[in-house]
Amino acid sequence: MTDAYIERLNWADIADQLDIEGHALLPGLLGTDAMRDLTRQTEIMGATHRVALASSDTGRGELFYFAADLPAPLQAWRADFYRHLAVVANGWNEALGIDHRYPSGLDDFLRRNREAGQTRGQSHLSRLGLDDYLPLHRRNAGEQVFPLQIVALLSEPGEDFQGGEFVMTEQRPRMQSRPMVLPLARGDAAIIGTAERPFKGGRGHYRVNLRHAVSRVRSGERIGLELIFHQAR
Numbered sequence: 426m427t428d429a430y431i432e433r434l435n436w437a438d439i440a441d442q443l444d445i446e447g448h449a450l451l452p453g454l455l456g457t458d459a460m461r462d463l464t465r466q467t468e469i470m471g472a473t474h475r476v477a478l479a480s481s482d483t484g485r486g487e488l489f490y491f492a493a494d495l496p497a498p499l500q501a502w503r504a505d506f507y508r509h510l511a512v513v514a515n516g517w518n519e520a521l522g523i524d525h526r527y528p529s530g531l532d533d534f535l536r537r538n539r540e541a542g543q544t545r546g547q548s549h550l551s552r553l554g555l556d557d558y559l560p561l562h563r564r565n566a567g568e569q570v571f572p573l574q575i576v577a578l579l580s581e582p583g584e585d586f587q588g589g590e591f592v593m594t595e596q597r598p599r600m601q602s603r604p605m606v607l608p609l610a611r612g613d614a615a616i617i618g619t620a621e622r623p624f625k626g627g628r629g630h631y632r633v634n635l636r637h638a639v640s641r642v643r644s645g646e647r648i649g650l651e652l653i654f655h656q657a658r
Contacts, residue, residue: 431505439616440513443573444625447595447618447635448607454614459498460579464648466496467552478559486557486642493546493656503548507531507654510573510616517572520623520630527571534571535656541568543656550579553589553639553647561594561636564653565620571654572622576607576637577614579648585611586645593617596634597624619653 434451442449455463467489476488495503511527511534518525528534538544547564564574580586593605607615617637623630639649 431502431509434509436509439509440516443513443616443618443622444516446605447622447633448593448605449616450607450609451614451616452610453612455577455579455612457612460612463499463550463650464579467550467648470550478557482560484557484559484639486551486553486559489550489552491546491548493544495546495548499548499652503652503654504531506575506616506652507534507571510571510654514572517623520625521632531654534569534654538567538569538656542658543567543569545657547651547653547655547657549651551639551647551649551651553586553642553649555644556641557647558589558641559639561592561638563620563634563636564655564657567655567658569655570619572619573616574619574654575614575616575650575652576609577650577652578609578611579650580646581611582609584645586642586647588641588643589647590640591615591637591649592640593635593637596636598631598633614650 439449470489474490476490478484478486478488494500508529511529514527551559576591591607591609593607595603609615618635621632621634624633
């Protein structure tokens with residue numbers, strides 16, 4: 426994937442999908458070389474970057490956190506995606522009657538993160554083996570939270586692992602949670618809502634809450650990526 430590839434994506438269609446469903450699939454976004462290099466990171470990242478999940482609250486498996494400065498090419502991809510998604514994010518805030526607006530460039534947004542004491546990178550790889558899973562969660566702590574993020578799958582369902590579906594839930598006021606399973610194949614990515622988004626009802630827009638998870642892996646090993654635009658405290 427190159428900068429030109431990201432520019433050629435149909436961003437009007439992506440924005441429509443995000444407004445309607447809260448997610449937009451990007452089939453085949455990652456090439457073979459990028460997937461191989463990212464997967465290798467799970468072997469070379471040291472103990473300071475690895476978090477073992479071993480409780481019912483946090484799931485089971487391993488997370489490998491990148492530092493605040495992401496490795497190439499993730500750093501460039503993050504900046505390119507942000508530039509387009511900031512337009513969507515500002516549209517969402519406008520729909521919800523929120524005055525806050527996101528700057529057009531990632532560097533300016535990360536400066537606001539630092540000023541708010543948010544300096545810890547949240548983007549990470551996940552490695553899930555037999556019976557591992559990630560529970561429903563969302564990363565929305567802090568003053569500066571970007572409402573969109575990217576997830577990707579680096580393993581092949583049905584070959585490298587069984588189970589391990591990527592799941593989202595959407596909670597609308599006075600309604601049951603709506604579950605969604607994103608049909609990701611190896612190399613696919615999706616833009617998803619981080620924690621909440623506007624939904625247009627009969628009386629205008631209202632806020633719906635979002636969470637996402639990975640179901641239990643029944644066999645093999647599943648490696649995934651979460652690319653998050655805001656930092657943590």
